Amino acid sequence: MTGILDAPKKTTVIRLRWPVVLICSYLLIHATAPWFSPVVLQTLLILYLISNGVLYFVREQLFDSSYFYVPLVLFDTFALTASLIISGQVGTMFYLTYFLIMVLCTIWQDIRGSIVVAVLITILYGFLLFKTTDVIDPSVYLRFCFLFVVSIFYGYIAHAVRVEKVLNEEAEASRLRSVSNLAAGVAHEVKNPLAILLQGVDYLSKKVAVNDQNIALVLDNMKTAVRRADSIVRGLMDFATLKQLNMVPEDLNSVINNSLLLVKNHLDRRHVEVIRDLAPSLPKASLDRNRIEQVFINLIMNALEAMPQGGKLWVRSYVDYPKPGSRMIVSEVENSGESINKDVLRHVFEPFVTTKRSMGGTGLGLSVVKNIIDMHTGNIQVSNREQGGVRVKLAFRV
Amino acid sequence: MAKKKILIVDDEVGFTNLVRLNLEETGKYEVKEENEGARGLQAARAFRPDMIFLDIIMPDMQGSDVARLIKEDASLKNTPIVFLTAIVSAEETDSHGGMIGGNPFLAKPVSTDRLVEYIEKTLAN
Numbered sequence: 001m002t003g004i005l006d007a008p009k010k011t012t013v014i015r016l017r018w019p020v021v022l023i024c025s026y027l028l029i030h031a032t033a034p035w036f037s038p039v040v041l042q043t044l045l046i047l048y049l050i051s052n053g054v055l056y057f058v059r060e061q062l063f064d065s066s067y068f069y070v071p072l073v074l075f076d077t078f079a080l081t082a083s084l085i086i087s088g089q090v091g092t093m094f095y096l097t098y099f100l101i102m103v104l105c106t107i108w109q110d111i112r113g114s115i116v117v118a119v120l121i122t123i124l125y126g127f128l129l130f131k132t133t134d135v136i137d138p139s140v141y142l143r144f145c146f147l148f149v150v151s152i153f154y155g156y157i158a159h160a161v162r163v164e165k166v167l168n169e170e171a172e173a174s175r176l177r178s179v180s181n182l183a184a185g186v187a188h189e190v191k192n193p194l195a196i197l198l199q200g201v202d203y204l205s206k207k208v209a210v211n212d213q214n215i216a217l218v219l220d221n222m223k224t225a226v227r228r229a230d231s232i233v234r235g236l237m238d239f240a241t242l243k244q245l246n247m248v249p250e251d252l253n254s255v256i257n258n259s260l261l262l263v264k265n266h267l268d269r270r271h272v273e274v275i276r277d278l279a280p281s282l283p284k285a286s287l288d289r290n291r292i293e294q295v296f297i298n299l300i301m302n303a304l305e306a307m308p309q310g311g312k313l314w315v316r317s318y319v320d321y322p323k324p325g326s327r328m329i330v331s332e333v334e335n336s337g338e339s340i341n342k343d344v345l346r347h348v349f350e351p352f353v354t355t356k357r358s359m360g361g362t363g364l365g366l367s368v369v370k371n372i373i374d375m376h377t378g379n380i381q382v383s384n385r386e387q388g389g390v391r392v393k394l395a396f397r398v
Numbered sequence: 399m400a401k402k403k404i405l406i407v408d409d410e411v412g413f414t415n416l417v418r419l420n421l422e423e424t425g426k427y428e429v430k431e432e433n434e435g436a437r438g439l440q441a442a443r444a445f446r447p448d449m450i451f452l453d454i455i456m457p458d459m460q461g462s463d464v465a466r467l468i469k470e471d472a473s474l475k476n477t478p479i480v481f482l483t484a485i486v487s488a489e490e491t492d493s494h495g496g497m498i499g500g501n502p503f504l505a506k507p508v509s510t511d512r513l514v515e516y517i518e519k520t521l522a523n
Contacts, residue, residue, distance in 0.1 A: 075521075187484075190483050191484030191505075191506045191507065192410050192413065192484050192506065194506070194507040195410070195413050195484065195506035195507035195508065196410065196412040196416060196507075197412045197507070198507040198508070198509055199413060199416035199417055199420055199507075200412075200416055202416075202420050202509060202510040202511075203419050203420050203423070203510075206420075206423055226507060230507055332457055353473065
């Protein structure tokens with residue numbers, strides 16, 4: 001069920017609508033109603049079939065609008081009712097098609113819509129049963145009770161799944177918040193002892209016998225250990241202390257180009273070919289330039305680590321219109337390296353999740369990236385490419 | 399050449415001890431350490447340092463308040479103050495151009511070499 005709710009609305013609606021449209025067409029083909037000539041019936045049938053085909057060309061955003069979706073569902077409800085009447089099939093099992101319309105309703109974000117349609121369907125069908133059939137068996141009236149109960153139940157389950165999804169997202173956000181508070185506290189408490197250790201090692205380095213190789217080695221190792229601990233703590237602080245951003249309208253392309261310039265040496269050393277596909281005259285977005293550069297550097301370095309033998313790195317930017325009236329600037333960073341294991345992918349933004357522990361990875365890079373993007377009220381998605389490698393998609397409001 | 403006078407104010411006793419030892423070891427500096435904000439302020443007035451290292455979070459007084467009071471003192475207002483702190487990361491220092499409230503700051507932990515380099519650079523200006 002979650003799968004249906006997660007798929008693009010337009011695709012799901014059109015697919016769910018096909019059975020309704022085809023059943024109605026079947027009913028109309030077999031209709032023998034005296035008040036319609038066969039030509040009229042066939043025309044209606046073809047128009048109805050075409051109506052679902054036309055939906056393929058309707059903009060995706062319209063499916064989010066109640067002004068479009070409500071009339072569509074009501075239209076189908078009445079079309080089915082009319083087909084049942086015209087074909088004289090009110091008393092048969094064809095009434096089950098109403099459930100398909102109920103499923104269409106569950107795509108709606110609002111449970112009230114599903115309830116209204118459930119009530120409407122029940123009343124319509126109940127009315128039809130009374131008016132048009134001469135069924136003697138009274139058990140047939142159980143059908144509209146059944147229709148009502150199942151429809152409401154259906155709507156409720158879809159609603160519950162949606163609510164659970166939202167709750168999960170909120171729980172995840174609150175968990176990340178507490179982790180980041182903890183991280184900030186730990187980072188501060190650890191930095192002071194580290195500062196003392198580093199100064200202590202500095203002092204001993206000057207004081208001990210210069211010719212003792214072992215002592216020099218020990219001190220050197222200690223210094224490296226302090227630096228390593230410091231880099232972990234620094235990562236934690238980046239993750240935790242992103243309080244203020246310096247938001248200024250910026251050209252994302254220039255931020256991307258600058259980030260690529262900063263890591264050029266790494267790219268050259270790893271023999272990575274960079275393919276830039278940056279949309280010209282991108283509108284400016286409100287960004288903290290330093291932070292977003294940090295994001296791109298992080299993403300590019302991750303991509304490099306996924307391609308130890310070299311490979312290709314695609315960096316794209318373009319304008320996207322996900323909803324009517326909302327414009328986003330999107331950037332994608334893609335590599336031709338290794339894909340990410342599915343289990344890891346699910347937790348990829350959590351702190352300390354890393355595939356590179358042995359190489360000194362702290363697992364904080366992507367949590368910092370996610371934090372920065374969240375603070376820009378942007379979106380980030382990490383997915384595996386079909387051809388292998390990883391795609392990271394960033395979207396910023398304009 | 400007279401030794402440059404450096405004052406370090408930080409509530410971490412271990413840290414100020416070692417910074418003093420390390421800086422004195424170079425033979426170029428005379429270092430005074432204090433572990434409370436208020437005492438740091440008194441020391442600044444009495445010791446007349448060439449440069450002050452100041453912790454930001456201290457139990458008795460915020461480092462920023464100590465810095466403000468030092469700047470209000472006519473005879474100390476030109477003394478460079480550098481904040482030494484564990485609450486910001488190096489990235490944050492960089493994104494603010496290494497300045498907080500008009501004062502430069504260094505992220506802990508910091509090596510002696512970096513401290514010396516910093517002192518020399520600041521005093522040369």
